[in-house]
Amino acid sequence: MAEASRVLQTTLIPSFHPQHKSPIFQSLPLNFRRNPIQCTVSTSNSTKATVPQKIPWGCESDSLENASALQKWLTYSGLPPQKMALQKVEVGERGLVALKNIRKGEKLLFVPPSLFITADSEWTCGEAGKVLKQNGVPDWPFLATYLISEASSLESSRWSNYISALPRQPYSLLYWTSEELDRYLEASQIRQRAIERVTNVVGTYNDLRLRIFSKYPALFPEEVFNIETFKWSFGILFSRLVRLPSLGGKVALVPWADMLNHSCEVDAFLDYDKSSQGVVFSTDVSYEPGEQVFISYGKKSNGELLLSYGFVPREGTNPRDSVELSLSISKSDKCYKEKLEALRKHGLSASQCYPIQVTGWPLELMAYAYLAVSPPSMSGQFEEMAAAASNKSTTKKDLRYSEIEEEALQFILDSCEVSISKYNKFLQASGSMDLDVTSPKQLNRRLFLKQLAVDLSTSERRILFRAQYILRRRLRDMRRGELRALTIFNGFRKFFK
Numbered sequence: 001m002a003e004a005s006r007v008l009q010t011t012l013i014p015s016f017h018p019q020h021k022s023p024i025f026q027s028l029p030l031n032f033r034r035n036p037i038q039c040t041v042s043t044s045n046s047t048k049a050t051v052p053q054k055i056p057w058g059c060e061s062d063s064l065e066n067a068s069a070l071q072k073w074l075t076y077s078g079l080p081p082q083k084m085a086l087q088k089v090e091v092g093e094r095g096l097v098a099l100k101n102i103r104k105g106e107k108l109l110f111v112p113p114s115l116f117i118t119a120d121s122e123w124t125c126g127e128a129g130k131v132l133k134q135n136g137v138p139d140w141p142f143l144a145t146y147l148i149s150e151a152s153s154l155e156s157s158r159w160s161n162y163i164s165a166l167p168r169q170p171y172s173l174l175y176w177t178s179e180e181l182d183r184y185l186e187a188s189q190i191r192q193r194a195i196e197r198v199t200n201v202v203g204t205y206n207d208l209r210l211r212i213f214s215k216y217p218a219l220f221p222e223e224v225f226n227i228e229t230f231k232w233s234f235g236i237l238f239s240r241l242v243r244l245p246s247l248g249g250k251v252a253l254v255p256w257a258d259m260l261n262h263s264c265e266v267d268a269f270l271d272y273d274k275s276s277q278g279v280v281f282s283t284d285v286s287y288e289p290g291e292q293v294f295i296s297y298g299k300k301s302n303g304e305l306l307l308s309y310g311f312v313p314r315e316g317t318n319p320r321d322s323v324e325l326s327l328s329i330s331k332s333d334k335c336y337k338e339k340l341e342a343l344r345k346h347g348l349s350a351s352q353c354y355p356i357q358v359t360g361w362p363l364e365l366m367a368y369a370y371l372a373v374s375p376p377s378m379s380g381q382f383e384e385m386a387a388a389a390s391n392k393s394t395t396k397k398d399l400r401y402s403e404i405e406e407e408a409l410q411f412i413l414d415s416c417e418v419s420i421s422k423y424n425k426f427l428q429a430s431g432s433m434d435l436d437v438t439s440p441k442q443l444n445r446r447l448f449l450k451q452l453a454v455d456l457s458t459s460e461r462r463i464l465f466r467a468q469y470i471l472r473r474r475l476r477d478m479r480r481g482e483l484r485a486l487t488i489f490n491g492f493r494k495f496f497k
Contacts, residue, residue: 055232057151058168062093066165073161074256078112082256089292092261092311102287109257109270110278117159117253119143124153128219135212139251141204143241144233145225152224162255170235171310174198176449183433184453187422188460189324189353190303197238197307205230238308244279246272254279262309263294264318270295301355302459312455315462322355323460325467327365327415329372338379339371342386346393358466361412363397364389369408370401378404406478413471416464423461430454 059066067086075081084096102108119139123129128149132142150157157163169175173194176184185191205227213220240258244250257270257279266284273280281295297305301322302312313321328351329339340350354365367388374381378401387395401408433450437443 061167070165095261098287147233262297324353342382346390373407
């Protein structure tokens with residue numbers, strides 16, 4: 001489905017604090033002109049905004065129209081001969097396919113540093129880059145602005161062949177409207193993550209516009225640098241930026257390497273190889289000619305893969321899949337204020353989300369459950385429980401309070417069943433959704449998004465069903481044990497009478 005990205009580690013956009021003198025930005029928009037930006041510094045406000053229009057660069061996500069030009073340019077620019085070619089594929093729409101037999105453990109790619117796009121890359125419009133550096137713009141918004149600047153420079157940019165081969169609309173939840181997020185992802189906690197990401201990107205754009213773009217309209221005209229172009233550039237970064245461990249965690253766009261698709265069945269990842277001086281990966285399976293070659297985008301859940309890359313693996317194929325379970329301290333709790341205060345000391349709130357996998361749940365979740373059900377008589381342990389519930393704390397997490405363990409497990413089970421009911425409601429209603437849509441274009445989009453949401457909801461509900469089964473069985477065993485102990489006790493009492 002999605003020809004996804006290679007962010008091997010989740011990187012969040014830095015948040016901006018207005019009181020700081022060095023701006024740290026976040027955000028995005030939609031208008032542009034097809035003419036290259038004129039590199040003339042001006043502080044006038046004469047730039048005219050145009051009507052929002054379609055992104056004028058890039059290609060359709062499944063298009064190979066620019067693949068040949070990209071490969072020729074890469075070879076000319078120093079990419080060594082490859083054992084793979086860019087072709088249409090079943091998984092990912094387009095991807096790298098083996099041209100020859102590839103052995104397990106073989107190193108591939110060898111993309112030289114001269115083909116990396118980093119914060120140190122040379123700008124076609126040098127003045128624009130100089131202004132951003134003077135204002136201390138961090139790497140993510142810096143690279144997002146760089147992509148737009150180079151894209152709008154057309155053939156005069158060194159990266160024109162690469163940008164022409166990038167998807168015009170990257171698959172990402174950045175491109176879902178708030179109505180679509182509410183409609184299709186209401187049951188999933190990934191909806192809130194998507195809203196936060198959109199908010200961060202929009203905030204970044206607004207900061208850049210206010211502090212830099214508005215002061216240099218000739219360098220950063222609004223018809224080029226707007227919310228839609230920033231959605232596009234951040235979509236590219238979220239889905240294609242690579243963190244290179246061997247270069248101290250440096251982030252880069254690596255043309256050609258970013259055409260590799262993800263598979264849950266491999267662990268191969270991109271990194272810089274100092275001996276060959278290029279980005280490589282070592283295959284952990286063998287490939288025959290005609291087979292698509294895969295890497296791993298990291299240990300991500302299906303929700304995280306949808307969030308950044310716009311696809312959901314088939315149900316049951318992702319061993320790292322998880323679902324976020326929401327837990328809350330009841331406001332009617334007699335110790336609500338004391339518990340909330342203990343949680344806040346450790347950066348937590350009255351409502352928290354914890355990941356559940358088919359194999360179980362984290363110790364932090366159990367600690368939170370203990371706190372949620374603990375009676376006033378255990379107020380002396382509130383601090384200990386709250387510390388153990390935080391993943392930032394180094395305190396002991398494997399707590400055990402046998403006197404309230406049954407209540408804690410029941411609390412988690414109740415939360416699971418509330419979440420399951422939401423998934424059931426959506427999945428039951430999904431069949432009758434969008435029957436009133438008559439526009440073929442709109443209907444195709446909605447059906448596509450709905451199918452992604454159904455796939456995600458099905459996989460997340462499956463994990464919750466497993467947790468529900470484990471919890472019910474554990475509670476049943478505990479209650480049987482208690483009943484057995486009570487029966488024995490009553491027997492002794494009758495005997496002594």
